[in-house]
Amino acid sequence: MNLISRLIERKLRLPPPLTRDLVVRRDLRVPMRDGVELLADRWAPRAGAEALPTALIRSPYGRRGPLAQAMARPLAERGYQVLVQSTRGGFGSGGAFDPLRQEREDGLATLDWLIAQPWFGSAVVLVGMSYMGYVQWAVADRLPPQVKAMIPQVTESALTLEFLREDGLSLETPFAWGALVAVQERRGALLRQPFQARRVRRALSTLPLNRADAIAVGRRSAYIQDILARPAGDPRWTGLDHRHRVAATSVPVSSIAGWYDIFLPGQLRDFRALQEAGRPARLTVGPWTHATFTNAAVIEAVEFGLAHARGEQPAERAPVRLYVTGEETWRDFSSWPPDGCPGRRLHLQPDGGLSAGPPPESEPDRYRYDPADPTPAAGGVRMSGGGRVDNTALEARADVLTYTTEVLDADVEVVGDVGAEIWFRSSLPFADVRLWPAAHRFRRGHRIRVQVSSGAFPRYARNPGTGEPHATATTLRAADQAVHHDPERPSAVILPVRDVTGA
Numbered sequence: 106m107n108l109i110s111r112l113i114e115r116k117l118r119l120p121p122p123l124t125r126d127l128v129v130r131r132d133l134r135v136p137m138r139d140g141v142e143l144l145a146d147r148w149a150p151r152a153g154a155e156a157l158p159t160a161l162i163r164s165p166y167g168r169r170g171p172l173a174q175a176m177a178r179p180l181a182e183r184g185y186q187v188l189v190q191s192t193r194g195g196f197g198s199g200g201a202f203d204p205l206r207q208e209r210e211d212g213l214a215t216l217d218w219l220i221a222q223p224w225f226g227s228a229v230v231l232v233g234m235s236y237m238g239y240v241q242w243a244v245a246d247r248l249p250p251q252v253k254a255m256i257p258q259v260t261e262s263a264l265t266l267e268f269l270r271e272d273g274l275s276l277e278t279p280f281a282w283g284a285l286v287a288v289q290e291r292r293g294a295l296l297r298q299p300f301q302a303r304r305v306r307r308a309l310s311t312l313p314l315n316r317a318d319a320i321a322v323g324r325r326s327a328y329i330q331d332i333l334a335r336p337a338g339d340p341r342w343t344g345l346d347h348r349h350r351v352a353a354t355s356v357p358v359s360s361i362a363g364w365y366d367i368f369l370p371g372q373l374r375d376f377r378a379l380q381e382a383g384r385p386a387r388l389t390v391g392p393w394t395h396a397t398f399t400n401a402a403v404i405e406a407v408e409f410g411l412a413h414a415r416g417e418q419p420a421e422r423a424p425v426r427l428y429v430t431g432e433e434t435w436r437d438f439s440s441w442p443p444d445g446c447p448g449r450r451l452h453l454q455p456d457g458g459l460s461a462g463p464p465p466e467s468e469p470d471r472y473r474y475d476p477a478d479p480t481p482a483a484g485g486v487r488m489s490g491g492g493r494v495d496n497t498a499l500e501a502r503a504d505v506l507t508y509t510t511e512v513l514d515a516d517v518e519v520v521g522d523v524g525a526e527i528w529f530r531s532s533l534p535f536a537d538v539r540l541w542p543a544a545h546r547f548r549r550g551h552r553i554r555v556q557v558s559s560g561a562f563p564r565y566a567r568n569p570g571t572g573e574p575h576a577t578a579t580t581l582r583a584a585d586q587a588v589h590h591d592p593e594r595p596s597a598v599i600l601p602v603r604d605v606t607g608a
Contacts (some may be wrong), residue, residue, distance in 0.1 A: 122182030158228035158414035261371030363393030442521035474559035482564035521601030528594035
């Protein structure tokens with residue numbers, strides 16, 4: 106196992122371990138308040154483990170394999186004992202798996218059990234990404250005093266509700282996740298992932314969508330059906346939203362986010378709630394997608410989590426650390442959104458221009474959006490395959506408009522929430538608009554470009570153009586769109602521009 110340890114150390118560029126001599130106790134039984142037992146594995150150094158703090162990871166993805174090697178092992182080698190627990194209904198844990206719904210009660214019961222163990226070393230740090238970060242927020246306002254820090258990564262306190270926005274149903278991520286958890290315990294699931302991914306891609310184009318889960322996994326998925334049929338305000342989602350717990354969090358929080366992560370807006374919202382409540386918190390946002398394999402969580406667990414577990418203060422750093430794309434460097438700020446980044450309007454102009462000046466009298470630009478041939482998503486915010494990609498093929502499509510500035514004579518740095526005011530007319534009454542936060546430096550000699558389209562499939566569900574529910578829509582109706590840029594209808598993007606003259 107030393108070989109695996111060294112490979113992980115090299116892959117993640119980690120500092121040398123304190124030990125590589127670990128012991129793993131498998132299938133510890135953790136009783137819940139309703140009598141169900143959940144299984145957990147405890148990773149610890151062979152000698153002296155009882156004096157160490159515990160990193161708690163509660164996961165719906167099992168306790169072995171990549172998760173254990175990439176998180177439990179490096180943490181156990183660097184100052185922790187680690188408890189990896191399978192959440193209810195999966196990988197040997199009792200009860201039924203009902204995604205997101207039972208994590209508060211089960212999380213609190215797990216903490217009670219953990220601090221009563223004879224090997225418990227007096228401190229707990231909550232660690233984990235995505236679902237494993239969401240379970241931290243589920244208990245954040247009821248933490249026992251033995252919990253000293255939280256390190257949620259690429260996650261947020263409402264999770265599934267992020268997908269159910271009225272301005273566009275996020276389809277690809279929840280559908281792919283629902284398919285993943287439906288098949289992950291089947292024999293050979295890891296080896297069959299490429300084949301499974303192809304099935305999911307094919308299923309996403311199925312009409313009606315409420316039959317797509319059977320194509321992807323061979324049976325009905327209650328979670329996928331709920332995503333398709335139940336909006337954010339539906340009673341089915343009651344109890345899954347933990348946003349109200351964030352401000353009451355009693356321990357320091359280090360949030361790790363990615364510019365291309367599906368949960369970024371919600372994670373930034375959670376961080377703002379902590380700051381506004383005066384809670385000790387810091388935020389790191391890197392050039393990562395949701396599934397990017399990085400060392401950030403392990404490094405934070407060692408540098409931030411261990412310090413708090415020992416009653417110490419971690420090395421001082423700014424509350425907000427952002428990776429500025431374009432410049433490809435890290436920069437520190439005191440808050441999110443940063444101060445000193447006022448909104449600058451860039452107006453859409455006729456003939457594809459983009460500039461600060463108001464647009465002249467002009468006819469609108471027109472295109473047709475056909476959901477039978479939906480505008481595809483290219484890079485950007487995706488579960489996988491996202492990030493920065495060449496948009497040439499996308500921009501060559503007739504259903505994508507582009508607006509571009511003149512060559513920049515100085516750097517322009519954008520840091521904060523990006524906005525848009527687009528005046529448009531559609532031949533149909535159903536259309537969507539939304540933008541994403543950013544930290545990017547446009548270099549002198551480059552240009553700023555804006556794309557306008559009516560889809561990014563399958564990142565977002567295609568709008569059928571009929572007003573039919575997403576789950577049952579079978580009719581696809583093309584829409585003729587007009588984007589205006591004239592004095593009475595000055596379409597613009599609003600960029601939070603940071604003054605870099607003194608930078």
